Amino acid sequence: MHLELKELEKKHDEFHKEEQQNVLESSHEKIETEKSLNIANEIRDGMKSAFQSYMRDAWKADEYKPISRRGENSFGGKGLTIIDSLDTLWLMDLKDEYNKALDFVKTDFKFEGRINVFENNIRVLGGLLSAYTLTKEQIFLDKAIHVGEVLLTAFNSNVPCAVINTHNPGWCGFQSWAGGKAINSEIGTLSLEFNTLSKLTNDPKWSDKITNIHKIWSRHQNELLSMYINANNEQMSGPKTIGGGIDSTYEYLIKNNILTGDPLIGSLYRKFEEKIIDRLLVTYNSRTFVKDTQTNYLEHLGCFGGGMFILGKKYLQKGLEFTETCAEMYTSTQSGIACDKVEIQHDGNIRCVNDIYLLRPEVVESIFYAWRATHDQKWRNYAEKIWKAIDKHCKVSSGGYTDVQYVTRPTPKQLDKQESWFLAETLKYLWLIFQPDDVLSLQDYVLNTECHPLKKFHKL
Numbered sequence: 001m002h003l004e005l006k007e008l009e010k011k012h013d014e015f016h017k018e019e020q021q022n023v024l025e026s027s028h029e030k031i032e033t034e035k036s037l038n039i040a041n042e043i044r045d046g047m048k049s050a051f052q053s054y055m056r057d058a059w060k061a062d063e064y065k066p067i068s069r070r071g072e073n074s075f076g077g078k079g080l081t082i083i084d085s086l087d088t089l090w091l092m093d094l095k096d097e098y099n100k101a102l103d104f105v106k107t108d109f110k111f112e113g114r115i116n117v118f119e120n121n122i123r124v125l126g127g128l129l130s131a132y133t134l135t136k137e138q139i140f141l142d143k144a145i146h147v148g149e150v151l152l153t154a155f156n157s158n159v160p161c162a163v164i165n166t167h168n169p170g171w172c173g174f175q176s177w178a179g180g181k182a183i184n185s186e187i188g189t190l191s192l193e194f195n196t197l198s199k200l201t202n203d204p205k206w207s208d209k210i211t212n213i214h215k216i217w218s219r220h221q222n223e224l225l226s227m228y229i230n231a232n233n234e235q236m237s238g239p240k241t242i243g244g245g246i247d248s249t250y251e252y253l254i255k256n257n258i259l260t261g262d263p264l265i266g267s268l269y270r271k272f273e274e275k276i277i278d279r280l281l282v283t284y285n286s287r288t289f290v291k292d293t294q295t296n297y298l299e300h301l302g303c304f305g306g307g308m309f310i311l312g313k314k315y316l317q318k319g320l321e322f323t324e325t326c327a328e329m330y331t332s333t334q335s336g337i338a339c340d341k342v343e344i345q346h347d348g349n350i351r352c353v354n355d356i357y358l359l360r361p362e363v364v365e366s367i368f369y370a371w372r373a374t375h376d377q378k379w380r381n382y383a384e385k386i387w388k389a390i391d392k393h394c395k396v397s398s399g400g401y402t403d404v405q406y407v408t409r410p411t412p413k414q415l416d417k418q419e420s421w422f423l424a425e426t427l428k429y430l431w432l433i434f435q436p437d438d439v440l441s442l443q444d445y446v447l448n449t450e451c452h453p454l455k456k457f458h459k460l
């Protein structure tokens with residue numbers, strides 16, 4: 001009898017302890033959710049400031065110079081910032097700004113003149129397709145089809161031209177810095193948009209071009225891809241890294257596999273992924289990163305790689321470690337802002353090589369995938385720190401955000417450019433990190449390299 005009573009008391013105590021623990025956990029969760037909402041609102045205010053000051057001083061220009069308060073037509077005057085911002089405005093429920101952007105597309109948007117195929121594909125075609133995907137406004141699809149028709153004229157052969165000009169049909173240019181060759185990342189970063197356009201229109205003329213490009217990759221699958229490719233004989237040359245010039249080619253293989261469900265593209269990605277892990281991924285005193293072939297340099301641009309491994313699942317842990325190295329590029333400077341290029345030394349020290357920050361997204365991009373994959377609070381903590389540093393040093397007092405220089409000093413120098421990718425990507429990834437997972441669920445969407453969401457084919 002006595003024993004039974006003791007047993008009962010014990011059970012009673014355990015029950016209360018558990019209850020208290022549950023109450024504690026749920027109030028902790030409440031505080032975390034509230035905190036996340038506040039940070040998300042701050043980021044939304046940042047987007048408001050970036051877009052509204054562009055509206056005030058540079059409406060219809062491609063990009064904004066927030067210090068001199070004027071526009072810059074870096075894309076020949078296509079309203080690039082407007083198109084690149086459409087889906088962010090919609091997602092953040094910035095209605096007035098979104099409606100103004102929609103009116104621009106209806107009445108003013110023109111796609112003509114000199115056109116850089118890769119940049120216009122990821123930002124303009126990607127921007128229009130994602131706006132259509134989210135809103136179902138027919139005008140976005142109509143304009144996307146028009147843009148897609150123009151981009152198709154870049155294909156004189158399997159390897160498209162880097163630059164075309166609608167005022168000079170048939171003219172085909174390549175980047176002079178690439179010695180007249182095509183750049184691998186440029187031709188490898190068309191597939192998500194072209195395949196989506198074919199799917200939505202039921203016309204294979206875009207996806208056919210992608211099939212041809214994938215045949216080139218298949219012929220080179222026994223080695224890592226090089227930076228340049230000769231458009232005439234499809235020979236490759238130049239460095240084999242995952243930085244600028246190659247980066248998003250690999251990213252688009254895994255994303256295209258997820259978008260379309262095509263297993264052949266998946267196995268092509270796996271072949272390259274294996275080689276990147278074997279030959280380029282290193283760990284120096286607990287800092288894991290994908291190195292350059294000749295040096296121990298790591299570009300901010302290359303930091304998309306952590307997110308790519310996380311998406312690929314097989315090297316999830318390596319992806320998380322790589323993402324942490326990239327996040328530490330921010331925490332290792334006095335301003336809390338990362339350098340555009342660093343050297344990871346053998347003792348794990350991060351040495352700045354290029355002391356500039358161009359409002360780039362790749363690190364918060366990988367942090368976004370790390371957060372969605374693990375829900376480890378440390379990723380939100382990193383994102384919060386990065387956001388606060390950007391807001392402190394890159395925000396211009398009269399409105400908008402700018403590139404900065406001398407990020408290793410406590411107070412960097414403000415330059416005079418608000419990149420369109422800051423509104424399309426950096427702010428969107430940061431905001432998404434503080435949203436629940438069903439906001440742009442990765443079960444339904446694939447984000448292109450400019451963070452424009454496209455619907456997975458089986459969900460269409």
Ligand code: DMJ
Nearest residue numbers: 248301360361421449450
């Ligand atoms: C963006 O336009 C895209 O993320 C692209 O893939 C690489 N460069 C910029 C941002 O740094």
